[in-house]
Amino acid sequence: MGEFDLIQRFFLEGQGRLAAGDEVPVGIGDDCAVINPTPGMQWLVSSDMLVEGRHFLSTVAPERLGHKALAVNLSDLAACGATPRAFTLALSLPRADEAFLAGFARGLFALAQAHGIALVGGDTTAGPLNICITVMGEVPRGQALLRSGAQLGDDIYVSGTTLGDARLALELFRGTVRLAGDAFESVRRAMELPQPRVALGQALRGLASSAIDVSDGLCGDLGHILARSGVGARLEADALPRSATLAAQDLALQRLCTLSGGDDYELVFTAPAARRVEVAAAAALAATPVTRIGRIEAEPGLRLFDAQGQVLPLALSSFDHFKS
Amino acid sequence: MGEFDLIQRFFLEGQGRLAAGDEVPVGIGDDCAVINPTPGMQWLVSSDMLVEGRHFLSTVAPERLGHKALAVNLSDLAACGATPRAFTLALSLPRADEAFLAGFARGLFALAQAHGIALVGGDTTAGPLNICITVMGEVPRGQALLRSGAQLGDDIYVSGTTLGDARLALELFRGTVRLAGDAFESVRRAMELPQPRVALGQALRGLASSAIDVSDGLCGDLGHILARSGVGARLEADALPRSATLAAQDLALQRLCTLSGGDDYELVFTAPAARRVEVAAAAALAATPVTRIGRIEAEPGLRLFDAQGQVLPLALSSFDHFKS
Numbered sequence: 316m317g318e319f320d321l322i323q324r325f326f327l328e329g330q331g332r333l334a335a336g337d338e339v340p341v342g343i344g345d346d347c348a349v350i351n352p353t354p355g356m357q358w359l360v361s362s363d364m365l366v367e368g369r370h371f372l373s374t375v376a377p378e379r380l381g382h383k384a385l386a387v388n389l390s391d392l393a394a395c396g397a398t399p400r401a402f403t404l405a406l407s408l409p410r411a412d413e414a415f416l417a418g419f420a421r422g423l424f425a426l427a428q429a430h431g432i433a434l435v436g437g438d439t440t441a442g443p444l445n446i447c448i449t450v451m452g453e454v455p456r457g458q459a460l461l462r463s464g465a466q467l468g469d470d471i472y473v474s475g476t477t478l479g480d481a482r483l484a485l486e487l488f489r490g491t492v493r494l495a496g497d498a499f500e501s502v503r504r505a506m507e508l509p510q511p512r513v514a515l516g517q518a519l520r521g522l523a524s525s526a527i528d529v530s531d532g533l534c535g536d537l538g539h540i541l542a543r544s545g546v547g548a549r550l551e552a553d554a555l556p557r558s559a560t561l562a563a564q565d566l567a568l569q570r571l572c573t574l575s576g577g578d579d580y581e582l583v584f585t586a587p588a589a590r591r592v593e594v595a596a597a598a599a600l601a602a603t604p605v606t607r608i609g610r611i612e613a614e615p616g617l618r619l620f621d622a623q624g625q626v627l628p629l630a631l632s633s634f635d636h637f638k639s
Numbered sequence: 640m641g642e643f644d645l646i647q648r649f650f651l652e653g654q655g656r657l658a659a660g661d662e663v664p665v666g667i668g669d670d671c672a673v674i675n676p677t678p679g680m681q682w683l684v685s686s687d688m689l690v691e692g693r694h695f696l697s698t699v700a701p702e703r704l705g706h707k708a709l710a711v712n713l714s715d716l717a718a719c720g721a722t723p724r725a726f727t728l729a730l731s732l733p734r735a736d737e738a739f740l741a742g743f744a745r746g747l748f749a750l751a752q753a754h755g756i757a758l759v760g761g762d763t764t765a766g767p768l769n770i771c772i773t774v775m776g777e778v779p780r781g782q783a784l785l786r787s788g789a790q791l792g793d794d795i796y797v798s799g800t801t802l803g804d805a806r807l808a809l810e811l812f813r814g815t816v817r818l819a820g821d822a823f824e825s826v827r828r829a830m831e832l833p834q835p836r837v838a839l840g841q842a843l844r845g846l847a848s849s850a851i852d853v854s855d856g857l858c859g860d861l862g863h864i865l866a867r868s869g870v871g872a873r874l875e876a877d878a879l880p881r882s883a884t885l886a887a888q889d890l891a892l893q894r895l896c897t898l899s900g901g902d903d904y905e906l907v908f909t910a911p912a913a914r915r916v917e918v919a920a921a922a923a924l925a926a927t928p929v930t931r932i933g934r935i936e937a938e939p940g941l942r943l944f945d946a947q948g949q950v951l952p953l954a955l956s957s958f959d960h961f962k963s
Contacts, residue, residue, distance in 0.1 A: 435684060436685055
């Protein structure tokens with residue numbers, strides 16, 4: 316038995332046995348997993364591939380990497396309002412490093428258990444480090460939150476209170492910004508331990524008119540909603556929620572990080588203005604703060620305003636000039 | 640828009656639009672794909688990750704690589720008797736090489752169309768070449784072919800007529816064997832263009848007692864059936880089907896390639912001896928030749944016999960000593 320068979324046994328089959336049950340009659344260890352879809356539900360699927368240097372830094376602790384690899388996938392289910400059901404993990408590793416694998420598995424399965432989602436299959440191979448997860452979930456027929464439903468006059472919301480922190484952390488690692496120890500650790504957590512907004516997504520079923528998760532930056536991801544919905548928006552740039560750490564930075568950096576930082580894994584969503592009380596109730600039910608940050612307008616495109624109602628340059632919506 | 644956004648558009652969204660329809664209400668372009676499972680069916684899932692140098696050689700034509708990446712995944716569905724429904728593709732590429740992508744897509748989608756399976760989601764990123772596909776399919780409740788159902792006295796079958804050719808091709812590339820042009824091309828096709836036995840798998844539902852696809856070598860994969868079913872087997876080593884090209888090699892090499900070659904993507908399955916006529920009818924229905932190659936026995940483990948009924952050394956069941 317080669318070292319990669321050992322990984323497969325340790326890492327995958329152990330969890331596969333846990334997974335097998337009435338909902339997942341066959342878990343890891345056969346050619347396919349067998350899952351019983353819930354009658355009346357639609358099936359949702361998303362795949363993400365994580366590569367070192369692009370989606371995580373070599374400095375990340377294995378446990379946090381395991382968490383993040385699943386978190387970014389759960390975030391896609393959250394954006395559709397889905398209930399997580401199962402996931403597969405394909406892993407390419409340069410070598411079978413037991414400490415790495417143990418940490419990675421710990422972070423991965425802690426998050427999986429928190430969301431009641433089973434690892435049902437996967438693959439391991441030798442090769443450059445690469446993590447590919449496919450998540451599957453369910454929603455009642457026709458209730459998936461999509462990018463295409465935003466309507467004229469809808470409010471725009473974003474979840475969480477630390478938008479932009481993940482990007483601030485990246486800039487710290489890049490050396491373009493400096494921060495003291497505690498502040499560094501808190502933004503580093505935002506980058507390495509994003510919390511997928513699964514409960515919020517489910518609470519917004521039948522309420523939000525559109526939703527997306529913030530992976531590439533708020534403005535860019537909101538732009539996908541606008542394009543698919545055939546509408547425009549006005550965004551109150553200074554109303555965006557941010558941490559005390561980020562709020563202590565230059566205003567220009569604050570705006571760049573919140574508007575176009577990326578890697579936040581918060582939800583941006585729209586809902587009719589008449590349903591503000593229900594949105595607040597959904598947020599409370601999900602124990603996830605949300606902030607109203609703008610409004611859907613008929614005119615295509617995105618317009619940014621500051622706290623004084625002055626127009627801000629759209630260049631803020633892209634971090635490109637900041638990139639190395 | 641970066642070059643990888645362009646790939647995503649060209650390569651994924653174009654097909655996603657084709658895929659969207661009643662069975663797949665939301666294809667590529669949202670956070671998740673939305674699929675309508677067929678009522679009464681169970682959902683089957685499998686993921687495979689392909690890395691250059693381990694799963695394919697750098698010499699492979701992009702079109703064949705696209706075919707093979709999906710074929711090895713469809714082969715897992717075939718081994719379970721599933722009807723293919725959808726797949727996701729995650730792709731890490733060193734650079735956006737248009738000729739490579741066009742060829743890869745051509746091979747991938749030709750096979751996808753042949754099996755009526757839709758690309759519903761995916762991911763593209765810059766990084767070392769890595770292809771991760773997750774396939775999903777369906778079977779009527781309780782009818783998935785598993786590794787665990789082989790019974791004492793069952794016949795053992797293998798599909799196809801070119802078992803071992805893929806391994807012979809690998810040895811040619813490694814320079815341990817030499818072959819003339821035409822013969823080289825035919826075994827190279829076996830390695831680069833495996834045909835997943837999807838129709839046969841479906842025809843064997845309710846008939847085969849167990850099944851697996853041959854990816855790591857016949858003996859090793861049959862070993863998984865034996866272990867999971869708690870039985871042993873006798874295998875007629877010289878009854879294994881092989882091509883004229885392989886049959887022209889040394890008998891020792893023939894045995895190594897057929898018994899433990901790997902990368903064949905044929906089905907090995909078991910069925911009650913009383914149902915031989917039905918197995919022949921299923922093979923005819925699927926237009927896929929099958930050969931009876933052994934019998935399930937009570938004594939654990941695998942025993943190999945030659946054409947004269949003499950015991951062969953079990954070392955033949957592993958290619959390890961042959962590896963570079």
